[in-house]
Amino acid sequence: MNVPPHVANRRSVFPQFFTDRAVSRATIDTLLEAANLAPSHRKTEPWRYRVYTGKGKQTLLREMQTTYENLNGTETWTEKLANKFGKKLEQSPVVLVIFLSRDPAASVPEWEEVAAVGASVTNLWNSLADFNLGGYWSSPGFLCGDYGAYPGTPANHRCLGMFYLGYHEAPELPRPRGGWAEKVTYVG
Template sequence: MITELIRQRRSVFPRQYNDRPISRADLETILEAANWAPTHRKTEPWRFKVLLGNSKDALGTFLATKYQETEEKPKKIKIKKLLENPSKAAVVIAICMQRDPAESVPEWEEVAATAMAVQNMWLCCAEMGIGAYWSSPGLIQYMDEFFELNNGERCLGFFYMGHYDGALPEVAREPIADKVVWHE
């Protein structure tokens, strides 16, 4: 049942991934799930850049270098994490949003639609036993220096993916009743 899958979805971080690859067919299934997200006025703003192999290492090098160039007091532990996380993942997908040139909907709706596409991917990963994590470092503002982005396209973060060993922790949530106001 979908509600159970939603409850089982977790953030699984690159340090938890093993060396098992993710097949191209599985990646295509995950990306196809993204393509069925809701979209106002059918703008379909989600765009994805799939990094495999050496391109993951290049991303790590770019992020670590850019962090050192832009941070007044760069921390060695963060440099190491930025450098190594992409290579620990089987796949890194850059999550991008292409703004509707006609601006027929507010930008926040385009961002929301892209986030729903990522949620579809995440749920698909959970169902397939693939760990995933959405990271949105401040460095995404510089991704036009790494990727060729179209006019009106911007990077919203990275979706790290990989197989993992062992069980994931249980998670508790505050009751929904604490977050809802009923008007009758």
């Protein structure tokens, strides 16, 4: 394979494989600096991240509950949901909530800004192996459906998911992919 190692080594590592080893602020900052180098049309740089560590993850769990209840009206946050998401938060030394910050001037189509946020997350994800970290991008429907409304964010912000990261002891699992040539058409 002639693919650069930082791309070939990118993989999803789920929270159940994370260790309890803390990730330093300097490492998180370096990952976010890599994320910030993503391309964006007209330099709108629409990615925004909230970083939750330590006791901040309890704040995140409450924000998730508020979002769920605001979007679902009569449905309430259940113990089952609290356990499901609480466990993932507990297992993850760091959780990033990913936002699209839509250009108020709408100088580019929204899909281009969503793609730019995806490029930003990809930069971060491709940098994890350099620190022996693993990560997983999740987009719970109640946070990200219709781009999600999130407590305490400006009207032009939309939640595009959560990124769990940490040091890990994940086994090497198969990552099957179809051949790249089957997805490409050359013209000319």
